[in-house]
Amino acid sequence: MKGTYKRAAVLALSLALSASLAGCGGASKGSGSAAPAASSGTGAASGEKTPTVIKVGFNAVQVPATYVDENGNLAGENYETLQLVDDLLEDYVFEYEPVQQDVILTGLDAGTYAFGIGFVKTPERVERYLFPEYPLSAIVRGLILPTRLKDSFTPGTSDEILGQFAAQGLTMIPVEPGSSADSLLTAYNETHDPKVKFDVAEQTDVATSIRYIANGRYDGSQFTTSNYSTVHEEADPNGDTFFLSFDDGAFASWLLFAKGQEELAAAVDGAMRQLFENGTMAAISQKYYGENVFAYIDGFAYADVAPDPNYQ
Numbered sequence: 540m541k542g543t544y545k546r547a548a549v550l551a552l553s554l555a556l557s558a559s560l561a562g563c564g565g566a567s568k569g570s571g572s573a574a575p576a577a578s579s580g581t582g583a584a585s586g587e588k589t590p591t592v593i594k595v596g597f598n599a600v601q602v603p604a605t606y607v608d609e610n611g612n613l614a615g616e617n618y619e620t621l622q623l624v625d626d627l628l629e630d631y632v633f634e635y636e637p638v639q640q641d642v643i644l645t646g647l648d649a650g651t652y653a654f655g656i657g658f659v660k661t662p663e664r665v666e667r668y669l670f671p672e673y674p675l676s677a678i679v680r681g682l683i684l685p686t687r688l689k690d691s692f693t694p695g696t697s698d699e700i701l702g703q704f705a706a707q708g709l710t711m712i713p714v715e716p717g718s719s720a721d722s723l724l725t726a727y728n729e730t731h732d733p734k735v736k737f738d739v740a741e742q743t744d745v746a747t748s749i750r751y752i753a754n755g756r757y758d759g760s761q762f763t764t765s766n767y768s769t770v771h772e773e774a775d776p777n778g779d780t781f782f783l784s785f786d787d788g789a790f791a792s793w794l795l796f797a798k799g800q801e802e803l804a805a806a807v808d809g810a811m812r813q814l815f816e817n818g819t820m821a822a823i824s825q826k827y828y829g830e831n832v833f834a835y836i837d838g839f840a841y842a843d844v845a846p847d848p849n850y851q
Contacts, residue, residue, distance in 0.1 A: 576653035576797060590632040593803065595621070596643030596655035597635040600744040603769045603827050604657050604676060604792070607637055616827040617656050617675055617792075623819065627810040631803065639742055641717045647797040654803070658795040659719040671804050673811040674791035674839075676824070677832040678763040680719070681784035683745075685752050685759075689781055697785040698727065705733045709758035712748050713740035719790075720761040746774040753779035765828050789835040815840075818847035826850075 576594045597618070599607045605615040613635055625633045636652070643655035647668060660670060682700060684692060692703050701724070704711075714720040716739045728734040743751070745767065748760040753775050767782045796804045814820045821831045825846045834842045 576650050576800070577803070590630055593631050593633050593653045594646075594651060595633050595635045596646050596652040597637045598640050598643065598655075598657055599637035600639075600742055601657055601766070602745055603765055606744075613637065616823060620675060620814070620820070620823055621656065623814060624807055624810040627813060628806055631806065640715055643795075644717050647795065650797065652797065653800050654794050654796040654807075656794060657792050659722065659790060660793060661722055664795065667798075669796035669798060669800060669804050670793050671796065671811070672808045673815060674833070674836065675794055676792040677789065677835045678765055678792060679784050679835060680723075680761060680763045680788040680790070681782055683749060683752055683760045683762055683767055683780055683782055685755070686779050686781055688758070692783055694783065694786065696787045697723065698731070700783060700785060701727050701735055702731065704759055705731070705735045708733075709736070711735060711737035712743050712751055712757040712760040713738040714761070715739070715742035718742065723761060746770045749774040749780050753777070765832075768828075791836050815844060818844050819850055820844075822846035822848075822850035 577591050597613065598605050601615070601617075603615055604617045605613070608614045618635075621633060625631065636646075638646070640655075640658075643652060646652040647655060657675065658664065664670070680697075682704065688707075688709075691707060692700065694700075695703075711720075711724065714724065714737055721739060724735050724737050743760070745760075745762050748757075748762065749767070749771055751757045752760060762782075764782060764784060771780065771782070794804075794807065811820075815833075820833065820841070821844050824830065824832045831842070831844075831846065833839055833844075836842060
């Protein structure tokens with residue numbers, strides 16, 4: 540695998556998870572100065588063109604999609620996919636920087652990152668950034684709730700479940716600015732009363748969120764089924780929480796490219812198409828989720844492709 544990442548950024552993130560763009564995004568190796576989203580050169584000895592280094596913003600706490608494991612290594616479904624994409628693209632090498640999602644967006648605007656991993660489509664982002672043709676994953680979202688309140692909720696759409704949450708005067712765990720949870724709750728509150736109580740702050744990882752809800756510190760948090768199922772047995776051994784999916788909660792997850800990265804986005808799409816056609820994407824989905832999550836995307840051309848049985 541060609542991809543690299545900055546261990547200094549991982550260490551700083553694991554200590555504080557409060558990275559700023561200046562502190563975590565875009566410092567070139569061996570230097571404290573800012574680096575561009577892409578750089579290339581010619582090998583002095585051979586005269587051959589070296590691959591272009593692509594700076595990638597990596598959300599470090601999105602288990603199981605993108606995260607830093609207990610050994611300080613990058614891991615996750617999306618990371619595994621991008622390693623394969625990188626291997627297919629001889630002209631590029633991806634360099635990952637683990638930061639928080641709002642730092643990725645700032646880095647895209649500043650030209651520090653060429654693209655970021657794991658974003659939801661919104662009208663504002665479609666206007667401001669580039670979305671590729673092929674999604675990176677597909678997920679179903681809902682709320683993590685305390686088991687003590689299980690009889691107070693009934694299944695329904697996101698609006699219906701959030702309405703039940705707000706009507707009971709409950710409080711959400713603070714959400715990261717610019718995240719899908721922030722977008723969801725803000726949009727709900729703009730058109731509904733009573734409103735969902737929540738603050739905007741640094742992102743709380745899913746395991747910590749589960750523990751906060753289990754011990755009564757907060758009443759709920761918006762995550763995805765895969766986020767919850769990956770860690771809930773370890774984080775909540777006594778079964779003090781449960782997950783309530785939104786009936787309308789299926790959505791695709793995307794790479795998000797900075798404007799001006801059209802050529803790179805097209806190259807990545809070409810590699811993604813190969814991985815979809817040969818069943819690799821379905822196999823990776825099966826590995827992490829036990830099912831082909833792309834089947835949740837209405838009308839998606841590769842929704843029914845069988846997983847590659849030889850993929851490890």
